[in-house]
Amino acid sequence: MFDTVEIRWHGRGGQGTVTAAKVLADACLSGGRYVQAFPEYGPERAGAPLRAFNRISSREIRMYCPVLHPRIVSVVDVTLLDGVNVAEGATDDAIFIINTSKPPQEIREKLHAGPKQRVVTIDATKIALDCIGRALPNAPMLGAICRVTGLITLEHLLEDVRMSFGKKFAQKIIDGNLEATRRGYEEVREG
Numbered sequence: 100m101f102d103t104v105e106i107r108w109h110g111r112g113g114q115g116t117v118t119a120a121k122v123l124a125d126a127c128l129s130g131g132r133y134v135q136a137f138p139e140y141g142p143e144r145a146g147a148p149l150r151a152f153n154r155i156s157s158r159e160i161r162m163y164c165p166v167l168h169p170r171i172v173s174v175v176d177v178t179l180l181d182g183v184n185v186a187e188g189a190t191d192d193a194i195f196i197i198n199t200s201k202p203p204q205e206i207r208e209k210l211h212a213g214p215k216q217r218v219v220t221i222d223a224t225k226i227a228l229d230c231i232g233r234a235l236p237n238a239p240m241l242g243a244i245c246r247v248t249g250l251i252t253l254e255h256l257l258e259d260v261r262m263s264f265g266k267k268f269a270q271k272i273i274d275g276n277l278e279a280t281r282r283g284y285e286e287v288r289e290g
Contacts (some may be wrong), residue, residue, distance in 0.1 A: 108152070124153055125180055173196045196244060223237075226238075238277075253281070
């Protein structure tokens with residue numbers, strides 16, 4: 100799909116945003132790509148805004164700096180749209196993936212998205228509550244990114260989620276995250 104894809108994640112501490120960036124990188128790495136995944140923290144506390152970044156490429160990556168011109172912008176917490184310019188530096192053909200129950204057209208207007216930019220929404224928090232029992236929207240956001248970008252197959256992503264979460268969590272939590280990832284893939288809305 101792309102030679103090098105740069106992704107910027109916007110979230111809050113405690114939502115699993117950094118973990119999602121790492122899981123995506125692991126999935127792409129095991130798929131034969133070169134990857135980077137790294138966070139940028141502000142005040143290190145739960146609920147504080149943070150950014151994380153991915154670079155995914157078919158060639159070796161020699162750039163080591165924050166993503167300034169993302170092709171993909173993943174917003175894990177929609178309340179950040181009121182105080183953070185998530186569109187800053189985004190490419191003219193950027194794809195915005197927003198965790199919200201609102202329709203894509205409403206978010207498109209709020210972002211002042213350009214004519215070539217795509218805006219998709221996913222109610223990742225509701226999916227997480229349904230599947231995991233906690234407001235941890237990272238797994239559904241991974242499913243949405245997989246669907247929208249085509250960087251990896253859903254099956255490949257699910258296997259990496261299973262391996263990543265299997266190191267730390269009980270089977271019930273792993274199964275909940277797998278279901279949340281599947282639903283994130285299936286429930287993306289585009290306007």
